[in-house]
Amino acid sequence: MKKMLIIAMACYGLSARAQVDGSRNFIYLYSDSVIYAEQVRLRPDIMGGWQLRADSRVVPLRGVKFFNNRNGFFANTRKTSILGETSFSERIVEGKINLFQEVVYDDSWYDRRYAYPGKFDQSINVSMYYNKGYSDLKRVNYRNLSADMADHAASMDFLKAYRRSLNTRNLLYTAGGASLVASLVSFVITGTKGGESSEEFFNRPPGSINHKSPNFVPSLALLGIGGGFSIAGFFVHRKASLNLENAVDTYNR
Structure with missing residues (x-):
């Protein structure tokens, strides 16, 4: 007792x-x-x-x-x-x-x-x-919230969508970063090897035109691709944030 x-x-x-x-x-x-x-x-x-x-x-x-x-x-x-x-x-x-x-x-x-x-x-x-x-x-973060929201199916659906969006965002940012680095390398290589040498420049007659201008089109294309991946990654990140907000809002209803 x-x-x-x-x-x-x-x-x-x-x-x-x-x-x-x-x-x-x-x-x-x-x-x-x-x-x-x-x-x-x-x-x-x-x-x-x-x-x-x-x-x-x-x-x-x-x-x-x-x-x-x-x-x-x-x-x-x-x-x-x-x-x-x-x-x-x-x-x-x-x-x-x-x-x-x-x-x-x-x-x-x-x-x-x-x-x-x-x-x-x-x-x-x-x-x-x-x-x-x-x-x-x-x-x-996903790991913590998924443990605390495991008892709410609707919130978990939004949380899983959040994780998928994060994975897609990471891929897009990685591809964008690789493209931008490749573009920079291409600019350097093209600018170094694509034009006339210093000897050709000094030996060229006055008023003559240099017909060996470097071609930066591939470099610019890589730059544009990298920018496109980065912009897409930004919008996917916004979508991920929205899914995270929806997961919390749904759980709190």
Whole structure:
């Protein structure tokens, strides 16, 4: 009976700890505890770094998982960084899948809004992060999202289309790059060997025309082909981004 009571109390503590009042300003720690405050502010300290304040209390940044204030909801990206650096991203899409965009700090305007300007005005891309609920952030990529969206067939269809578009884009960019390199090499070779030599130039009578002008048509053709592949790759990339957006939007409905 005593063990059952202890287990029940532990379960209650976990559930109470997991319930967060999103209408208030708060700091959510990696320990899953929550600190509520009238004001939560990210401000520069005297050492040139940053500190997070819950009213008058300074909260160490490395222990902060999320914080919510009048400017928005922010997540610590420390665990996704190779060097373990503390940085914050703003939640720009809220739902079953939350999307986060990196925030750029500027200590000359810290008392104003420090979220990136204009809110969410760009397509979803691999520089972003996501999570579910209050779980750890993950990078936006096919591997991560396919694991977290496996329970939603419609979203997986868009995600698979996203991967196919990425593969096509990579092929087009590779072909375009190879064509552009070949064009450059062709220009150099043609310009070096296709025209008259320096001896022929100096021995040519004044006013005479050089009939041995280099033929740059093949080089220009390769340049055009490379440009065409690159442009096609750009549009396929746009299509891939749209499929990624549709995957997230469909999952969040």
